[in-house]
Amino acid sequence: MSIETDSATRFADYAHPDRLVSTDWLEAHLGTPGLVVVESDEDVLLYETGHIEGAVKIDWHTDLNDPVERDYIDGAAFAKLLGSKGISRDTTVVIYGDKTNWWAAYALWVFTLFGHQDVRLLDGGRAKWEAEGRAYTTDRESASTVDYPVVERDDAAIRAFKDDVLAHFGNPLVDVRSPEEYSGERTTAPAYPEEGTLRAGHIPSAQSVPWSKAVAEDGGFKSLDELNAIYRAGAGLKDGDNVIAYCRIGERSSHTWFVLTHLLGFEGVRNYDGSWTEWGSAVRVPIVKGSEPGAVPVR
Amino acid sequence: MSNYVLPESLETIKADFHDLEIRDRLQLLLEFSNELPELPERYSEHPDLLERVEECQSPVFIFVEVDDREIVHLFATAPKEAPTTRGFASILVQGLAGLTVQEVLDVPDDFPQDLGLTEAVSPLRVRGMTALLGRAKRQIREKTAA
Numbered sequence A: 001m002s003i004e005t006d007s008a009t010r011f012a013d014y015a016h017p018d019r020l021v022s023t024d025w026l027e028a029h030l031g032t033p034g035l036v037v038v039e040s041d042e043d044v045l046l047y048e049t050g051h052i053e054g055a056v057k058i059d060w061h062t063d064l065n066d067p068v069e070r071d072y073i074d075g076a077a078f079a080k081l082l083g084s085k086g087i088s089r090d091t092t093v094v095i096y097g098d099k100t101n102w103w104a105a106y107a108l109w110v111f112t113l114f115g116h117q118d119v120r121l122l123d124g125g126r127a128k129w130e131a132e133g134r135a136y137t138t139d140r141e142s143a144s145t146v147d148y149p150v151v152e153r154d155d156a157a158i159r160a161f162k163d164d165v166l167a168h169f170g171n172p173l174v175d176v177r178s179p180e181e182y183s184g185e186r187t188t189a190p191a192y193p194e195e196g197t198l199r200a201g202h203i204p205s206a207q208s209v210p211w212s213k214a215v216a217e218d219g220g221f222k223s224l225d226e227l228n229a230i231y232r233a234g235a236g237l238k239d240g241d242n243v244i245a246y247c248r249i250g251e252r253s254s255h256t257w258f259v260l261t262h263l264l265g266f267e268g269v270r271n272y273d274g275s276w277t278e279w280g281s282a283v284r285v286p287i288v289k290g291s292e293p294g295a296v297p298v299r
Numbered sequence B: 001m002s003n004y005v006l007p008e009s010l011e012t013i014k015a016d017f018h019d020l021e022i023r024d025r026l027q028l029l030l031e032f033s034n035e036l037p038e039l040p041e042r043y044s045e046h047p048d049l050l051e052r053v054e055e056c057q058s059p060v061f062i063f064v065e066v067d068d069r070e071i072v073h074l075f076a077t078a079p080k081e082a083p084t085t086r087g088f089a090s091i092l093v094q095g096l097a098g099l100t101v102q103e104v105l106d107v108p109d110d111f112p113q114d115l116g117l118t119e120a121v122s123p124l125r126v127r128g129m130t131a132l133l134g135r136a137k138r139q140i141r142e143k144t145a146a
Helices: A023-029 A060-064 A075-084 A098-113 A125-131 A162-168 A179-183 A224-234 A252-263 A275-279 B008-018 B022-035 B083-096 B101-106 B123-145
Strands: A035-039 A092-096 A119-122 A173-175 A244-246 A270-272 B061-066 B072-077
Touching: A023 A125, A035 A098, A060 A098, A092 A098, A092 A125, A098 A119, A098 A125, A098 A252, A119 A125, A162 A244, A162 A270, A162 A275, A173 A252, A224 A252, A244 A252, A244 A275, A252 A270, B008 B022, B008 B083, B022 B083, B061 B123, B072 B083, B072 B101, B072 B123, B083 B123, B101 B123
Parallel strands: A035 A092, A092 A119, A173 A244, A244 A270
Antiparallel strands: B061 B072
């Protein structure tokens, strides 16, 4: 029993316009039964400084990541989390957040791992809501707990692991980090070693398309034509391609995963969430430095 | 350092956090965040004098002064969109206020991990505060060596 989608014409060209809602739509639908608004930010305190009325908070790190292993929570923990936020399996979930929805897109991708059907992004995220002078509240989160079924994660469809990437050579890879991270020139202050990864550069043959290229000036997504120019004409992606996107820890590439899957309509796009923090520290994997993609490794 | 005792200001902050439930610790961090003082004019008009802490994901800048009584004064600024980082900076600004050079240098580098915030905020984010403390100490060493 999902809620009507946003029929705003500016979303109509996208492959899955039902995955986006505008700030106008959200403001008009706040409080609708069956709708839960989720805020997901990089900054764990931002929600407390003010959030959209009735929104609940889900933190990528303290809520969605397993506290011990480098993995996402399991079906039981996800069911407990979502139930505690007042979300049931047929709830329409709209996610928004800071940094042009980096973390919101990441949360949406994790929701998709568990097969939650109706999960949408607020186009433009927190910044657009704020720029338009819309209301925030500092009320404490107050969701009534509901039942959410235990559904195990299905990683196969949209998540790639290191071995998948090694087996993927010859198919398109998209590196969505900054050009400096891609080329491997790191600019860290003297006496401060780079944290997290031991090697710099990119996965051979990966095209560099920084995630933010998909974002328009108002913080929303660019138009379909503009996105086609970037990802098809620019990065050479074609219909039927099997694409893997990666960044540093998988959050920025969730944003690109959303663009490729839901706006451009590519099927089978996977996010390599191990990303550079895994690849750049793994033993005997190929790495290319510099601004050229480099050749597909011969295996 | 086995007999080391934290300066009272830092000990009080630590105890205040530990006395609270996890979720209320975030509220206290938010209070600190809101209390971060504005920069004095000599820095707000000269952002070039401030050192950016690269380890924090959000832009945060700090500057340390040591006065002629060897007392440390820490100044910091971070945008309102980064309340966690502001909170970390504010804890250090308040906790280190009035301490001597030696007292600040003696603060254990892992003090941020003992605040009781790792569960509420995540260990990854607490690293940002460790970096702030490290940079503050380095600035003090540079200034007192000269």
